[in-house]
Amino acid sequence: MRLARLRLVIASLVALALVLPMASIADAQSKGTIKIATQSPLSGGQAALGEGIKLGAQLAIEKFKGPLEKAGFKVELVPFDDQAKPDVGVANAKNIIADKDIMVVVGHLNSGVAIPSSEVYKEANLAMISPANTNPTITDRGYPNVFRICGRDDVQGVVGSEFAAGTLKAKSVYIIHDKTTYGQGVAEFFKADAEKKGIKVLGFEGTEEKSNFDPIITPMKAKNPNLVYFGGIYEQAAPFFKQAREKGVKAKFMGPDGLDSSDLTKIAGKTVVGMNYTSVAGPVSVYPQAKQFAEEYKKKFGKNPEPFAAQAYDSTVIALKAIEAATKGGKAPTRDSVTGAVRDVRYTGITGAVEFDSKGDPKKALYFVLQVASDDPQKWGDNKEVKRLTIAAPAAKK
Amino acid sequence: MDLELLIGIFPQVLLDGIILGFMYALIALGYTMVYGVLEFINFAHSEIFIVGAFVGVEILLALKGAGLLEGLPWMVVLLLILTAGMVVSGALAVVVERVAYRPLRNAPRLIPLISAIGVSFFLQDAIRLFESLWNNAFNLVYPTMDALNHRFEITETIDIPMKSLVVIVAALLMLWALHTIVGRTKIGKAIRAVAEDQAAASLMGINVNRMISLTFLIGGAMGGAAGVLFGIQYGLINPYTGFIPGLKAFTAAVLGGIGNIPGAMLGGLVLGLLEAFAASYLSLLTGGAFGAEYKDIFAFSVLILILIFRPKGLLGEVVRERA
Numbered sequence: 027m028r029l030a031r032l033r034l035v036i037a038s039l040v041a042l043a044l045v046l047p048m049a050s051i052a053d054a055q056s057k058g059t060i061k062i063a064t065q066s067p068l069s070g071g072q073a074a075l076g077e078g079i080k081l082g083a084q085l086a087i088e089k090f091k092g093p094l095e096k097a098g099f100k101v102e103l104v105p106f107d108d109q110a111k112p113d114v115g116v117a118n119a120k121n122i123i124a125d126k127d128i129m130v131v132v133g134h135l136n137s138g139v140a141i142p143s144s145e146v147y148k149e150a151n152l153a154m155i156s157p158a159n160t161n162p163t164i165t166d167r168g169y170p171n172v173f174r175i176c177g178r179d180d181v182q183g184v185v186g187s188e189f190a191a192g193t194l195k196a197k198s199v200y201i202i203h204d205k206t207t208y209g210q211g212v213a214e215f216f217k218a219d220a221e222k223k224g225i226k227v228l229g230f231e232g233t234e235e236k237s238n239f240d241p242i243i244t245p246m247k248a249k250n251p252n253l254v255y256f257g258g259i260y261e262q263a264a265p266f267f268k269q270a271r272e273k274g275v276k277a278k279f280m281g282p283d284g285l286d287s288s289d290l291t292k293i294a295g296k297t298v299v300g301m302n303y304t305s306v307a308g309p310v311s312v313y314p315q316a317k318q319f320a321e322e323y324k325k326k327f328g329k330n331p332e333p334f335a336a337q338a339y340d341s342t343v344i345a346l347k348a349i350e351a352a353t354k355g356g357k358a359p360t361r362d363s364v365t366g367a368v369r370d371v372r373y374t375g376i377t378g379a380v381e382f383d384s385k386g387d388p389k390k391a392l393y394f395v396l397q398v399a400s401d402d403p404q405k406w407g408d409n410k411e412v413k414r415l416t417i418a419a420p421a422a423k424k
Numbered sequence: 425m426d427l428e429l430l431i432g433i434f435p436q437v438l439l440d441g442i443i444l445g446f447m448y449a450l451i452a453l454g455y456t457m458v459y460g461v462l463e464f465i466n467f468a469h470s471e472i473f474i475v476g477a478f479v480g481v482e483i484l485l486a487l488k489g490a491g492l493l494e495g496l497p498w499m500v501v502l503l504l505i506l507t508a509g510m511v512v513s514g515a516l517a518v519v520v521e522r523v524a525y526r527p528l529r530n531a532p533r534l535i536p537l538i539s540a541i542g543v544s545f546f547l548q549d550a551i552r553l554f555e556s557l558w559n560n561a562f563n564l565v566y567p568t569m570d571a572l573n574h575r576f577e578i579t580e581t582i583d584i585p586m587k588s589l590v591v592i593v594a595a596l597l598m599l600w601a602l603h604t605i606v607g608r609t610k611i612g613k614a615i616r617a618v619a620e621d622q623a624a625a626s627l628m629g630i631n632v633n634r635m636i637s638l639t640f641l642i643g644g645a646m647g648g649a650a651g652v653l654f655g656i657q658y659g660l661i662n663p664y665t666g667f668i669p670g671l672k673a674f675t676a677a678v679l680g681g682i683g684n685i686p687g688a689m690l691g692g693l694v695l696g697l698l699e700a701f702a703a704s705y706l707s708l709l710t711g712g713a714f715g716a717e718y719k720d721i722f723a724f725s726v727l728i729l730i731l732i733f734r735p736k737g738l739l740g741e742v743v744r745e746r747a
Binding site: 245 | 429432433436437440441443444552562563565568573575583585654657658659660661662665669699700701702703704705707708712715716717719
């Protein structure tokens with residue numbers, strides 16, 4: 027069986043080698059190639075979400091490239107693997123700006139990677155449309171080329187603490203974060219607002235540990251909080267929740283949108299059933315227009331769309347619309363014209379209507395509180411929507 | 425500062441530290457045995473360790489898929505995965521030695537070290553490639569065995585899960601067995617002879633190459649067993665999980681006195697305890713100014729202090745005399 031797979035790999039490599047030169051011949055006949063790059067972790071522990079971003083973009087290009095191809099352009103997706111690491115993201119970004127055909131970047135998954143990478147995009151005024159980055163700094167820098175279609179952590183943290191105080195009636199909370207820009211950021215917003223609402227913060231710890239959480243759990247258990255909040259990503263949160271429950275921690279668990287992946291239940295199983303998390307991206311089932319997207323995605327790639335796949339799809343459609351606007355009259359697009367056109371896009375996608383404000387935030391963003399429904403990773407899409415809020419992005423602080 | 429809380433969690437922290445310490449000790453043995461014989465640091469040992477964990481999880485998943493995991497008694501399953509992990513990791517260590525170290529045995533000492541670092545990277549990505557083709561997975565989860573998750577409550581705040589007891593008992597058994605093999609048997613004597621002087625040992629009719637292979641086999645098998653126990657205890661592994669525990673275990677071996685088998689055990693325990701206490705107590709003692717994220721800095725600062733006063737490690741380095 028393994029041998030058969032190996033053969034398949036070799037056969038497909040050979041086939042690819044044969045196809046590639048032909049593709050470049052076809053290039054010569056058209057007006058040129060327009061490339062859209064994705065940057066997301068395609069390998070490593072966060073690959074589940076990162077691949078969703080790539081596949082969402084791929085689906086969007088295949089469906090909406092028609093008008094551009096009619097105008098004589100060839101449209102291509104160039105996926106990059108940022109490995110969820112800032113240094114890799116920046117190195118990729120340098121390659122991206124060097125490729126003059128790339129007009130838009132869709133990505134990243136991690137705010138800590140998006141911030142340094144977008145500094146590179148800014149040099150070339152290359153538009154970055156983020157499907158998933160929630161850290162406020164992303165847009166608060168006021169760069170003209172940076173956009174996102176999702177909400178922000180300074181709002182998400184507050185949505186979380188409101189839910190903790192109002193619905194869960196938590197009196198005390200123990201906060202753990204992963205020391206990344208994203209995780210620590212959202213944990214601090216949660217903490218600040220929880221304290222205002224009178225929830226006692228019993229502990230605030232950062233850790234990069236991935237397997238052995240014993241020494242963190244022991245003092246946490248002794249302090250006996252009502253709620254444990256994990257600011258971070260599922261690959262760390264899942265074993266942490268699992269070990270905490272196994273060690274007898276009885277608190278409720280909660281976290282931000284970094285937990286939003288079927289891998290959370292794959293790793294933590296029954297432990298996380300019934301726990302709440304906030305998100306800027308609801309499961310596909312909460313968007314009425316997204317049903318068709320989910321079906322096509324499943325048909326094409328053989329799996330359910332991960333969270334942010336639909337956002338990546340919408341980001342890519344916005345990118346295509348902007349490129350179309352920039353090529354009106356048969357002009358070749360430039361990065362400046364495309365970046366300018368993104369800001370003017372008004373588009374109602376499968377995840378809602380998008381219209382950018384002056385910073386590049388969506389004028390109105392959706393925030394959700396969700397509840398894990400089942401310990402079967404296949405049923406991640408069935409997670410219940412407990413609360414939905416539409417909140418405008420905070421104005422720029424200046 | 426809450427004194428009651430500090431005292432209340434003390435036994436639990438002690439237990440966490442001991443379990444972590446035994447884990448480090450088992451891995452450290454692989455470093456220390458090879459160093460004792462070849463005076464060479466086998467940096468690929470952290471990957472040999474994690475391969476054991478992968479063998480364990482693959483067997484458990486296969487058993488679970490076949491519906492046998494619930495039916496078999498847990499002791500049998502545990503013995504099966506421990507043995508399989510030891511065999512595969514031991515064999516891998518022997519192959520690595522044959523391919524990557526033996527051709528370089530007479531080269532300057534930095535050369536095999538670099539070769540070892542290369543093997544380490546190679547194995548990490550080989551595991552990743554294999555798992556993504558085979559399972560399409562990066563993080564693998566150990567299936568839960570209910571018997572191992574049973575908790576013995578001692579007091580309201582202190583309890584010991586079955587799996588931690590298993591880790592401690594298995595580690596003690598293996599350390600005892602290793603000590604006996606190296607100290608009491610003829611094979612052990614031959615290994616020690618090779619460690620002392622390869623040329624003289626070969627003149628006495630000892631097959632030096634075979635003894636070196638055997639050293640790698642034993643060290644690798646210990647690493648493999650540690651890998652399986654690591655997986656059972658902490659539940660989640662990925663191809664890069666081995667690196668950090670490997671580095672810490674290497675530190676433990678140096679702390680105890682590299683080349684010294686009881687030293688590796690002691691070093692592992694000291695490092696495990698330091699880490700556990702630092703992680704649990706730092707934030708309580710400093711009122712949140714220093715948190716658990718400083719555990720490694722604290723543990724390694726203590727380590728540097730120890731090594732300043734005892735540069736050859738707690739129990740002293742055991743290295744052959746060079747003429």
